[in-house]
Structures are given as structure tokens and as C-alpha cells.
Amino acid sequence: MKNLEICLSPELIHLHNLEGKIVVVVDIFRATSTMVAALGNGVSEIKTFASLDECRAMKSKGYLIAGERNGQKVEGFDLGNSPIAYLDGKYSGQKLAMTTTNGTLALSKSKDAEEILIGAFPNISATVKYLQSKDRDILIFCAGWKGKFNLEDSLYGGALAKGLEETHSSEDDASLAMTSLFEKEGNDLKGFLSQASHAKRLQNHNIEADIDFCLTNDSFDLVGKVVESKLIRWA
């Protein structure tokens, strides 16, 4: 058995040793869900940026640029943060530059890992299968919300840990907590999350369809992996 841990926030990542591990970065609402949607609809590569300006600069290099601030698409950008926008292969074959705050921070703090994947419910089974095929310790890294613990990323951690229980055991307290919590609340994630701070913020922006997408398992049979600073579809 290999080992599995969950890091509940970027503010706690310095307490974990990433070397030799596969890190799965999770930002369910909505960065990593949107990445899966994009890769699953033919987007060829994704680069992420913390700042609007860095992201905007990618436009002249032939990238689609995507980003929101305060729930609104940024002026001059091609796309916001909605995963739905990528469906039907509308941007197939194109390269994408995204600006997200929590997700980008978590990705940049993962660079010491052996491999970096992104995790989301829409490709959870493919990610489980890929991780089971590797003989590596795993760290699930929740992007959180402005440094704080968040429910949706952590529950995905519990779901992924449960999916891996035949090959990966957990002794860390965060994994035990989130696996148990997922056992209890996993049948109605949407109902449970509707009480949560971030889901409430999203509801205010009328993105019910996004939430449904982000909480639906296995819409895509793909793994999202960072290779040479680019996120690509792997296998």
C-alpha cells in the first residue's frame, strides 16, 4: 500500500513533503472543473496565471484568455471561468491561458512534486485509474478559498481517497476526516454544499448549471497533467 494525504489549504502546504509524490490540485468551484471541461473538449494546453495582466499578455501569443473577477468576465477576455463555455468542442485545438487565484496559487506551490495532476469530479474515475496504475504516494492539495479550508475541495479529497482505498492508505487526520465526511454527505453533495459559503457566493451569480457540472462525476475519461508548465490531457 502506498500512502495518501490531504492538504486542506495552500497555507498548510509547507507542512507537507512533496518530493516523490503525485500531487492532485483541486479547485472544484471552478478552476480545475473548468480545466477538465476544456481539455475534454479539445483545448490543447492550458497555462495558468495569478494576475490579469500576465494572462492578458498571452492573447498576443495566440492563446484564448479566460478569467473572472468578482464573478464577472474580465473586459477584453474571451471567456470567464465557466466550464460550460467549453462544451461542444467550441474551442477545440486552441491553447488557453486562465487566470484564477486559488487554483494558480496551489499549482505554483506544487512544483516540488514528482507529478502534478488536476482533480475534479467530472474526471474522478479516470484520475483514480491513473493513480492506481502508479506506485506513488499521493498528496491531494485543496486550493481552498483565500487560504481557508473549503468544503467542496476537501470533499473531493475524501471522494478520491475513498476511490483509492484499495491501493492507498491514509493515516493523516485530514484524510480520515474527509473520507468519513464524504461517506456521510457524498450522496447529496449539492444539498450539503448549498449551506457552504462559496456555494452561496456562486448561487448569487446565477451559475446553477456550473455547479451541477462541477458536481457531476465522470463526464470525461481523461487525466489532466502538468507537463513542462502546461496542463494537458494525458491518456
Added chain:
Amino acid sequence: MKNLEICLSPELIHLHNLEGKIVVVVDIFRATSTMVAALGNGVSEIKTFASLDECRAMKSKGYLIAGERNGQKVEGFDLGNSPIAYLDGKYSGQKLAMTTTNGTLALSKSKDAEEILIGAFPNISATVKYLQSKDRDILIFCAGWKGKFNLEDSLYGGALAKGLEETHSSEDDASLAMTSLFEKEGNDLKGFLSQASHAKRLQNHNIEADIDFCLTNDSFDLVGKVVESKLIRWA
């Protein structure tokens, strides 16, 4: 309704605003449980110290000194960290200086709060009652383990939040998670925690009786409160 939040680790406390709030510091295994045992058995005041040397220096000022390192009582100290040692009023009327790492750190990071309490299962109902009598927002501050999330402190957070649900509502994700987890696992905390990293460490030290004490509700009808840098029995 007033508001209740849970901070899962001292590494996350800078993300919370403490002003005007009652902070309940929690270090179930074993600092705050031991403090409740001491106050419940007549110890008149408790001061906490991060370092052995600072704690040792209190001996000449008439304090009992208590502390462990690596599960062993420190040489020259009167007591280790076991709550059991205080039972039967053996140290009644005496003043106590304790050195603990996680608990002391959390207490020192709470100083901006309106009031600071310590929380533990052996006085949970008295603490609920006291908090209900106050018209204040509450932050439950888990001492964690070397900065990481830990299960026993967080589950106490869930238990306390549940006890306060008639007067205090929670919108933060940590409270929602821990309240739900406590609903699921609260009936057999000892069994659930036996999988956890810290409980395993404690088991290695043969302190089963300590664990039982720390997980037993309402052995004492007292509130532990910090007044002028000293922890005392309040009401």
C-alpha cells in the same frame, strides 16, 4: 443569532478576525483537557509557556511545573501532561506552570480576542452554557498538531458548534464540515480517533486512561477562562 466559526490550525488563524469574539482554544490531547482537570481539582491558576526553560523558571516563584517532551515527563518537573495526575484534589490550592507546544501557541495567537476560554470534552456542557449566556460571536480555535489539522480538536469544534446551534449559526465551511462529521462519528469518538495519527502516538505511550478522560463529557461543571494572562476557573 450570533456567528460561530472554526479555525482548524494555528497556521490559519491570521485569516480570521478575532476582535470582539470569544475564542475557545482547543487542544484535546492533552493540554486543554489537563487544564480542565487541574482547575476542576482545585488548582488556582495556570500559566502556559512554550519553552521548557521559561516553565522551569516558574518553580522558584512557587509554581508547580508540568511538562513533557516526547511523551516523557521532563527531568526536574513536578508533573507531565497527564490530566489524571490532578484528580483527587492532590494539587488543590496550588499554582501551575505548564509547557505545551500546540496549546501555548494557540493561546498566544488568541490575544486579540474579547475573551479567551479553553475547551475540552470534560467541561463541554458548562462551556456551552456560558457561551449561550453571552451575546458574542465565537471562534473555536483548534491547536492542531505542529500546524496541521487534527481530528480530535476539530471534532470538539463540531461538538461545540452543535451544542450552540440554538444561539449561534455557522456559515463557514470548517464549521459545517466538523458539525456534520461529529454527527456521524460522535457516538464512538474513541473508535474513530483510534485510526488517527495523534491518537496512535498517544497509544504508544500507554496512556489509555488519559484518552478515556479526554473523551469523556462533563466530568466538571466549570469554565476555563484567561484573565490577566492566567487561566482560571470561572463560574
